[in-house]
Amino acid sequence: MSSEIEVVEETVPLKQLSGAVANGNEYGGGHHGVVGDVADDESLKNDVYTAAAYGDLEKLQRLVESEGCSLSEPDGLGYYALQWAALNNRTAAAQYIIEHGGDVHAVDHNGQTALHWSAVRGAVQVAEVLLQEGARVDAAEIYGYQITHVAAQYGQTSFLYHVVSKWNADPDLPDNDGRSPLHWAAYKGFSDCIRLLLFLDAHRGRQDKEGCTPLHWAAIRGNLEACTVLVQAGKMEDLTVTDNSGLTPEQLASEKNHRQVAFFLANARRLLEKRCDGNSRLGRFTRLRLAPFLWCIILLLLATYIQSVIMDANLPKLTAGFSFMAWFGVILASTGLVMFYRCSSKDPGYIKMNVHDPMNMKDDEPLLKIETNNPSLLAGNWSQLCATCKIVRPLRAKHCSTCDRCVEQFDHHCPWVSNCVGKRNKWDFILFLVLEVSAMLITSGVTIARIVKDPSAPSSFFPWMNYAVSHHVGAISFLIVNFFLFFGVAALTVIQASQV
Ligand SMILES: [Zn+2]
């Protein structure tokens, strides 16, 4: 067991309690912290701090203007009226306090400003007021937490997005223990926050003073979704990196008895190991998948059909109408093959990646420019962020783990065509299916009719069976393979669809 990790796990929540994070919890049930809990009016104190917390502007004005209360002094616990207004997103009250002597730079005994408190509940409007009044976006409290740390500790993704995109807050800064907002979001299991931070190019491999990466922390706490998001955006090294006690995230997860997480991480490591082998001959072959195999089968079937059904010398010559049907099947199958080729060779609708650093050396790179007014992000659709491609993808687009790219109107990754089926090749795919299925039905019908109508075959059943097997071996094998291919493809498609 790693004693160091045990210690860390004990100390982190304590630190949180004494840090910025505590404000919401500690005072949440008291007078100041609660939003809208006015039921217990009698217990409300007649002071500026309570008035600020409840956004009671009238009371605030009365206290300041008639009773001469100060807005620049802290309360008995050392917290300022502006902090209470910020915690509860009381914009008008905050503005009033600033205009009447409240200082946006004032810090409590933890070194926290009103801006830190606004991050606890993601109070964007009040943060906007504070920042416009000159509050420092990079103010750090005694543990080195800036507002981005606090927002990550509380999963305030919209707040984080706002202060980073509009006010250039640093989303990837270590606190005094070397932990970045990504460490905190992973530790707390806020996966949307993790998505945004990864999108903002936060360094996945950063190790805190315990040597732990964000993935270590997600694994220690058993946050499966957080691990999934981190691993999907990650590389092999993320899974094998060890902390100061020499343990990988996977080992830590199993030590803490988070079996699902340990299983997931082990699986991810195996998959990535296989993908790293991609340059070997076997690797190249597995990437080819089933397309060449399917090509061979269809061509072989067509050849057998033409030779053993249409051209068979033992069978009577085809009538004009029947001949048309028989060749029509061949034409359908061949056109289907053209569609098959188009579907597997076309770009299915890959979305251009926005990744500047193929070697993943995040720290030396300037932050990517992000769109400040992206409607999807303003609406809080964080799942539209792709941490791997570094893009805000359109609705219905998804990241294909096989191709490792985002695909527009992603339907599924089809192993039969060895390609994704998406916006640009979905019609080719549908046409391919329709043409091949029609061809299968027509050619099977023609084959059965040809065998049954053979004039030299005996009339009773068992001798007829013997005759058919010995004289029409090609046609019968064609029928059987056709049958299995039809149901095989159908079954695999159903299995795949049910797994998505
Ligand atoms: Zn993607």
Ligand SMILES: [Zn+2]
């Ligand atoms: Zn794909």
